[in-house]
Amino acid sequence: MERVRDVRELPKAHLHLHFTGSMRPTTLLELADKYGVRLPPALTGGEPPQLRATDERGWFRFQRLYDMARSCLREPEDIQRLVREAAEEDLRDGSGWLEIQVDPTSYAPRLGGLIPALEIILDAVESASRDTGLGIRVLIAANRMKHPLDARTLARLAVRYADRGIVGFGLSNDERRGFARDFDRAFAIARDGGLLAAPHGGELSGPASVRDCLDDLHAGRVGHGVRAAEDPRLLKRLAERGVTCEVCPASNVALGVYEKPEDVPLRTLYDAGVPMALGADDPLLFGSRLAAQYEIARKHHAFADDDLAELARQSVRGSAAPVDVQRKLLSGIEEWLSG
Numbered sequence: 001m002e003r004v005r006d007v008r009e010l011p012k013a014h015l016h017l018h019f020t021g022s023m024r025p026t027t028l029l030e031l032a033d034k035y036g037v038r039l040p041p042a043l044t045g046g047e048p049p050q051l052r053a054t055d056e057r058g059w060f061r062f063q064r065l066y067d068m069a070r071s072c073l074r075e076p077e078d079i080q081r082l083v084r085e086a087a088e089e090d091l092r093d094g095s096g097w098l099e100i101q102v103d104p105t106s107y108a109p110r111l112g113g114l115i116p117a118l119e120i121i122l123d124a125v126e127s128a129s130r131d132t133g134l135g136i137r138v139l140i141a142a143n144r145m146k147h148p149l150d151a152r153t154l155a156r157l158a159v160r161y162a163d164r165g166i167v168g169f170g171l172s173n174d175e176r177r178g179f180a181r182d183f184d185r186a187f188a189i190a191r192d193g194g195l196l197a198a199p200h201g202g203e204l205s206g207p208a209s210v211r212d213c214l215d216d217l218h219a220g221r222v223g224h225g226v227r228a229a230e231d232p233r234l235l236k237r238l239a240e241r242g243v244t245c246e247v248c249p250a251s252n253v254a255l256g257v258y259e260k261p262e263d264v265p266l267r268t269l270y271d272a273g274v275p276m277a278l279g280a281d282d283p284l285l286f287g288s289r290l291a292a293q294y295e296i297a298r299k300h301h302a303f304a305d306d307d308l309a310e311l312a313r314q315s316v317r318g319s320a321a322p323v324d325v326q327r328k329l330l331s332g333i334e335e336w337l338s339g
């Protein structure tokens, strides 16, 4: 019998991970205890909560849990701990490069304002990277539920702090609200400042939302993008332009975008030549981390080891990692495959 290679040993880049959502469940319990926050059973049960985000109430519930978890991050040392542990978990799962996304606005009230919050976050990323050896960069993500002017402010801030480890600009939260084009100015500022445009699209909404990301925001990468599978012409366009989709299978199932892991259209995207970077999205709420996403591809979509290696290559090529880091990861992938 052929030896089964361990996907945790497959070098890869992790391009879709949210800040609070990266927290270890045990850390959340400790922080809640520290601040006397009473968590709802959905966050203390040990089992990931049941969420159906395909209706607005379900999405609202997901956001409420997220806000509750975020409210337990109150001091710079909590932020330091969060990022260090996220890095440790990523390394354990074979990540050789992490791009973590954060909206500093939502941490500002507890950390002394927007700029101090951003400084604290960037400091935490820098020291976690130094302490663990994992290359970590930041995407600043604007919130789609807020005013587009807020997004512009954030984009300017992201550009100003680009030399402190910010590589991209994103847009998150409910795709069904408003239009991507409302945020076109913010994205223009980010792109002009040399940042990668990586908005969420094609998760809760269909292929049109992915097209909007391309047409209106000139996305270089798309958060999720899986619903592009419903439109062959769009798949072709993503493949031709080499726009990487940050596909998060466990998240899609947890939020009810797809019923079962085998329904996530990994094969459709892969066979159409759309580059993918598998990601964990919010492991705190969805119960699985990076390597588990590759396990889903193997177990539910019959990805053989050379397909898994190709997925890992795609994640590396889609990353903002410097050339030398990419080269090292790519050769590690070949070693994994030939081992």
Ligand SMILES: [Zn+2]
Pocket: 016, 018, 172, 200, 223, 281
């Ligand atoms: Zn996301």
